[in-house]
Amino acid sequence: MSQFRQKDNLIGQSNSFVEVLEHVSQVAPLNKPILIIGERGTGKELIAQRCHFLSQRWDQKYITLNCASLNDNLLESELFGHEAGAFTGASKRHEGRFERADGGSLFLDELANTSMLVQEKLLRVIEYGEFERVGGSRPVKVDTRLIAATNEDLPTLAEQGKFRHDLLDRLAFDVITLPPLRERQEDILVLAEHFAIAMARELEYELFSGFTEKAKRLLLEYDWPGNVRELKNVIERSVYRVGNGHIPVSEIVLDPFDSPFRPQARPANPATTTPTAAATPAAATTAPAPAAAVAEPRLDVSEPLDLKQESQAFEIRVLKEALKQCQFNQKKTAKHLGLTYHQLRGYLKKYQLLEGTNGDND
The missing domain is CATH 1.10.8.60 (Helicase, Ruva Protein; domain 3)
Incomplete structure (x- = not known):
C-alpha cells in the first residue's frame, strides 16, 4: 500500500496502520460518537484530531480534556460547567468543555478514569444533547460530537461494574483500535x-x-x-x-538510566517488617524442631582476598556461561538470568563483554 505521511506524525505504510486511516476516513463524516482504543503512545490523540478535521465540523472548535488529570468534582465542573455559588470559590458562572465545544468536537482522553456520576451525565449528553451545570437546575442544550479514548479494556471494566454498560453501548457506535x-x-x-x-x-x-x-x-x-x-x-x-550530523547513528540509547553506576533501590527497613510468630518466645517454645540443616560449603578465607574483585570475577563467569548457553543472544540471556534487557546490557558494558554478542535475534 502507498505510504501516508503528514506533519502530525501520522506516518506509516504497514497494512494495519493504513487500515486504521481508512477506518477513520469512513467514520469521521458521521455525526456519531467515536471510541478510540490503544496502548499508551500509539497516537490516540492524533487519530482523534483526524476524526475531527475529516468531519463536517472541521472549521468549528476542537476541545480536549484528559479525564485522568482532575478529581471527580473538578472533572464534573470542567466538563459541564457550574453556576455562581455552586461551591466555595465559584464566584461566577463557568462554561464547561461541552459548551465551549458546541458545534464542534470534544475529545476526552483516559475515559476509563471517570466516575459513575460523570458517566451518567455523559450518557445523557450523548442521548439527549443536554445536561445541567453543577449547581444548576435548567438544562443546557449543546450540539457537541464526543470522541473518547482509553488504553483500558472497557468491556471487561463494564463486566466488573467499573464502567456503565449503557454508556459503553452508546460510545461504541464504532471503535477504532490502534495497533501497537x-x-x-x-x-x-x-x-x-x-x-x-x-x-x-x-x-x-x-x-x-x-x-x-x-x-x-x-x-x-x-x-x-x-x-x-x-x-x-x-x-x-x-x-x-x-553530536555530529556527518556521523551515522550507531548507538541507540533505549534507556537513559542505563548505567553500571545507577543507584540501587534501598532494601526495606527490617524494623518496619512484622515479626513472625517464630520470632516470639511463645512460638519458639511450641514450634516443632526444624529438620536437620544442610551444611553450607565452607569458603576458605584464611588468605587475604579482594571481595569486590572476587564478586566481579564470579559475575563475569556467570555472564559468559549464560551467553554461551543462549548462543550469545542478549535477549535470551537476559531472560535466562532473570534480568531485563537493559540490565543485561549494563552488565555487559561494565565488563566489556558486548563484543561477539547478538541482541537482534530471538
Whole structure:
C-alpha cells in the first residue's frame, strides 16, 4: 500500500496502520460518537484530531480534556460547567468543555478514569444533547460530537461494574483500535528516520547521515512498550548524543538510566517488617524442631582476598556461561538470568563483554 505521511506524525505504510486511516476516513463524516482504543503512545490523540478535521465540523472548535488529570468534582465542573455559588470559590458562572465545544468536537482522553456520576451525565449528553451545570437546575442544550479514548479494556471494566454498560453501548457506535508499534514492523524505520531528520534540524545539523545496520537491527528487534512516543524520544536522544550530523547513528540509547553506576533501590527497613510468630518466645517454645540443616560449603578465607574483585570475577563467569548457553543472544540471556534487557546490557558494558554478542535475534 502507498505510504501516508503528514506533519502530525501520522506516518506509516504497514497494512494495519493504513487500515486504521481508512477506518477513520469512513467514520469521521458521521455525526456519531467515536471510541478510540490503544496502548499508551500509539497516537490516540492524533487519530482523534483526524476524526475531527475529516468531519463536517472541521472549521468549528476542537476541545480536549484528559479525564485522568482532575478529581471527580473538578472533572464534573470542567466538563459541564457550574453556576455562581455552586461551591466555595465559584464566584461566577463557568462554561464547561461541552459548551465551549458546541458545534464542534470534544475529545476526552483516559475515559476509563471517570466516575459513575460523570458517566451518567455523559450518557445523557450523548442521548439527549443536554445536561445541567453543577449547581444548576435548567438544562443546557449543546450540539457537541464526543470522541473518547482509553488504553483500558472497557468491556471487561463494564463486566466488573467499573464502567456503565449503557454508556459503553452508546460510545461504541464504532471503535477504532490502534495497533501497537511492535505490530507495525514496516513503520519503525520510517518513523525513526522522520524523527531523526526533525531532530537534526532542531540541532541545526547540516544533514542527517542515517543509521548503521547495527542500529537498524536494534530498532527492529526492540518491543517498544511505549510505542511511537517512546520511539520518538529514543531517536531524538540518540541523534543528540552523536553530536555530529556527518556521523551515522550507531548507538541507540533505549534507556537513559542505563548505567553500571545507577543507584540501587534501598532494601526495606527490617524494623518496619512484622515479626513472625517464630520470632516470639511463645512460638519458639511450641514450634516443632526444624529438620536437620544442610551444611553450607565452607569458603576458605584464611588468605587475604579482594571481595569486590572476587564478586566481579564470579559475575563475569556467570555472564559468559549464560551467553554461551543462549548462543550469545542478549535477549535470551537476559531472560535466562532473570534480568531485563537493559540490565543485561549494563552488565555487559561494565565488563566489556558486548563484543561477539547478538541482541537482534530471538
